[in-house]
Amino acid sequence: MNTSRSIIVGTAGHIDHGKTALVRSLTGVDADRLPEEKRRGITIDIGFADLDLGDVRVGFIDVPGHERFVKNMLAGAHGIDLVLLVIAADESVMPQTREHFDICRLLDVRAGLIVLTKKDLVDEEMLKIVASEAEDLVSGSFLEGAPIVSVSSRTGEGLEELKDHLRQISLRIPSRANNLITRLPVDRAFSMSGFGAVVTGTLTSGEISEEDELELLPNNIQVRVRGLQVHGTKVKRAFAGQRTAVNLVGVDRASIERGMVLAPVGRLHPTQIIDAQVQLLSDAPRALRSRQRVRVHAGAAEILGRAKVLDLTGEIGPGASGFAQLRLEAPIVAVFGDRFIIRSYSPQRTIGGGVIIDAFASKHRARDLTVTSARLANLLTADHARQAELFTEAAGEAGLKTSELIARTGWHDEVAKEAIETAQELGRIVVVGKELFKPSLFEDLKQRVMTDVAAHHAAEPLSRGLSKEILRGRHFSRATPDLFQAIVSDLEKEGALAVEKDIVRQQKHTRELAGADAQLRDRLNEIYREAKLAPPSLNEAFMQAGVSAANRARARQLLQILIDTGIIVSVEGEMFFHQGALNDLIAKLQAYADNKKENRSIDVATFKELAGISRKYAIPLLEYLDRRHVTRREGDRRIIL
Numbered sequence: 233m234n235t236s237r238s239i240i241v242g243t244a245g246h247i248d249h250g251k252t253a254l255v256r257s258l259t260g261v262d263a264d265r266l267p268e269e270k271r272r273g274i275t276i277d278i279g280f281a282d283l284d285l286g287d288v289r290v291g292f293i294d295v296p297g298h299e300r301f302v303k304n305m306l307a308g309a310h311g312i313d314l315v316l317l318v319i320a321a322d323e324s325v326m327p328q329t330r331e332h333f334d335i336c337r338l339l340d341v342r343a344g345l346i347v348l349t350k351k352d353l354v355d356e357e358m359l360k361i362v363a364s365e366a367e368d369l370v371s372g373s374f375l376e377g378a379p380i381v382s383v384s385s386r387t388g389e390g391l392e393e394l395k396d397h398l399r400q401i402s403l404r405i406p407s408r409a410n411n412l413i414t415r416l417p418v419d420r421a422f423s424m425s426g427f428g429a430v431v432t433g434t435l436t437s438g439e440i441s442e443e444d445e446l447e448l449l450p451n452n453i454q455v456r457v458r459g460l461q462v463h464g465t466k467v468k469r470a471f472a473g474q475r476t477a478v479n480l481v482g483v484d485r486a487s488i489e490r491g492m493v494l495a496p497v498g499r500l501h502p503t504q505i506i507d508a509q510v511q512l513l514s515d516a517p518r519a520l521r522s523r524q525r526v527r528v529h530a531g532a533a534e535i536l537g538r539a540k541v542l543d544l545t546g547e548i549g550p551g552a553s554g555f556a557q558l559r560l561e562a563p564i565v566a567v568f569g570d571r572f573i574i575r576s577y578s579p580q581r582t583i584g585g586g587v588i589i590d591a592f593a594s595k596h597r598a599r600d601l602t603v604t605s606a607r608l609a610n611l612l613t614a615d616h617a618r619q620a621e622l623f624t625e626a627a628g629e630a631g632l633k634t635s636e637l638i639a640r641t642g643w644h645d646e647v648a649k650e651a652i653e654t655a656q657e658l659g660r661i662v663v664v665g666k667e668l669f670k671p672s673l674f675e676d677l678k679q680r681v682m683t684d685v686a687a688h689h690a691a692e693p694l695s696r697g698l699s700k701e702i703l704r705g706r707h708f709s710r711a712t713p714d715l716f717q718a719i720v721s722d723l724e725k726e727g728a729l730a731v732e733k734d735i736v737r738q739q740k741h742t743r744e745l746a747g748a749d750a751q752l753r754d755r756l757n758e759i760y761r762e763a764k765l766a767p768p769s770l771n772e773a774f775m776q777a778g779v780s781a782a783n784r785a786r787a788r789q790l791l792q793i794l795i796d797t798g799i800i801v802s803v804e805g806e807m808f809f810h811q812g813a814l815n816d817l818i819a820k821l822q823a824y825a826d827n828k829k830e831n832r833s834i835d836v837a838t839f840k841e842l843a844g845i846s847r848k849y850a851i852p853l854l855e856y857l858d859r860r861h862v863t864r865r866e867g868d869r870r871i872i873l
């Protein structure tokens with residue numbers, strides 16, 4: 233039973249300073265496993281070893297010091313809790329001592345100690361000088377005041393003291409947050425005969441259990457966990473902060489690459505455009521400029537990309553920090569708060585790093601830069617509810633789905649749910665269906681709808697209202713149908729808007745007609761009522777009503793009012809009938825059918841006779857009756873329903 237804490241400890245330091253020898257003296261394990269490493273006597277790729285300190289289990293990641301292999305160092309350094317900054321007492325601080333230390337700072341490593349190796353090669357005097365140079369290097373950083381232990385891997389001197397410090401610091405490291413979705417960035421993959429593919433990595437968050445269904449991102453390869461090992465022992469479940477080896481079913485070794493991420497199915501998504509805060513090292517050779525090609529190291533992945541600096545100067549100077557959009561040449565998996573390192577394309581050297589803020593950013597227009605930067609700055613310090621709000625704000629009219637919030641933050645469902653509820657209670661987001669919206673956007677759209685409807689009424693007082701489709705097209709082209717519906721029904725509830733089928737109007741809008749208009753409307757009504765089933769054409773009706781050429785448009789609107797209110801019916805195009813006449817006709821048909829009892833059908837000739845109409849009207853009327861389901865066509869007869 234293993235109840236001790238698991239801590240990941242990384243080595244860091246210049247080539248040949250004794251990192252691998254130190255890990256071997258502490259654990260008995262030679263982390264240099266490649267034949268080439270043994271032949272050349274240097275570390276090329278990251279290596280691993282374990283140490284049991286009683287109440288602390290240490291998983292060591294031993295990294296190469298050679299400047300050409302910093303990219304390999306980065307594949308291991310991203311997940312460490314604690315760093316052993318190794319400095320050889322006979323050489324003191326060297327270029328990769330600085331570079332590795334800078335990387336640890338940029339990755340936000342928070343604990344560590346300084347180990348002066350090869351103590352046996354120097355005198356006390358020299359040891360003091362090197363210790364003071366080390367102190368200078370780390371002053372003002374997370375390592376300021378950290379223990380400086382001098383050891384010799386050759387004689388074993390200082391190793392017990394080092395273990396003691398390691399244990400004490402480990403016990404003080406806070407445990408990893410448990411509110412995040414499982415992620416394991418793959419730093420190594422191999423195949424074991426009879427078992428298939430095995431991936432290893434630091435389980436940065438969540439848990440993995442035997443039989444879990446997971447996916448390998450960014451390629452969305454679905455896999456199942458056949459077996460798990462932590463510290464070389466088979467386990468049923470691995471936890472955040474453990475070096476974990478996972479035996480996978482459903483994928484072969486050849487399709488797995490370093491930098492892929494093992495995660496639950498369908499929760500995290502690959503991305504190539506990311507908003508981040510970027511910090512440039514003060515000894516970076518030059519400023520980071522927009523469009524400059526850089527290497528981005530995130531998790532165990534290295535991806536090429538270009539940074540677009542999000543301010544008008546278009547650059548971030550050495551020692552400065554700012555916001556930038558990273559546009560990557562290949563997809564990665566990242567969530568809010570992930571740290572990354574930026575290296576120059578050529579020559580390859582570490583120039584800075586930063587923290588991911590919005591992993592699914594959109595392109596920003598120059599005039600939005602101030603707002604965007606302010607939002608990104610706010611996100612960095614926001615609590616969960618405020619983060620939900622700020623991501624919602626960025627989504628605008630398209631709205632933000634809960635699943636999109638989760639893909640950006642890596643939160644568990646319950647964490648997202650709580651954040652959304654809190655933001656909702658505080659009135660900072662509006663939830664419509666599955667989407668989240670900013671309340672001011674909601675209010676703004678309501679405002680725009682009402683303004684449009686009012687303008688429509690002013691321009692066309694005789695129209696019933698404005699078509700919903702027109703409104704939607706004008707203001708909601710980028711929004712979901714849900715949002716439009718929610719806004720219309722909100723306005724309806726408030727009593728501002730009335731909805732009639734596909735038309736909206738102001739609740740208070742009426743088409744009360746003044747004297748002449750009312751008279752003309754009544755006259756048209758009369759003409760059609762009297763015409764019964766032999767109505768005049770539109771021209772004839774207007775002539776009978778004495779409508780002048782100048783007045784035709786107005787007369788048409790008045791007729792439309794009669795149509796909208798159901799008094800006049802368009803049977804076919806401009807062939808209008810009075811509703812009363814149609815009702816009489818239907819009654820007549822029913823009576824005819826009732827008389828016939830069994831055979832409730834009628835042919836066109838009989839219909840003409842019954843209705844007393846000419847063929848010109850008979851066919852359109854029958855088709856109208858078919859549409860109203862009063863009759864049904866069968867051959868050349870109509871069944872009366």
Ligand SMILES: Nc1nc2c(ncn2[C@@H]2O[C@H](COP(=O)(O)OP(=O)(O)OP(=O)(O)O)[C@@H](O)[C@H]2O)c(=O)[nH]1
Binds near residue numbers: 295
């Ligand atoms: N005398 C002495 N030699 C040491 C000590 N530690 C390491 N060495 C020697 O220093 C050389 C380099 O040691 P490594 O442990 O391979 O150095 P490293 O930091 O791992 O080197 P890279 O991984 O290539 O960056 C080897 O020849 C070691 O035997 C020590 O404490 N005393």
Ligand SMILES: [Mg+2]
Binds near residue numbers: 253274295
């Ligand atoms: Mg080594």
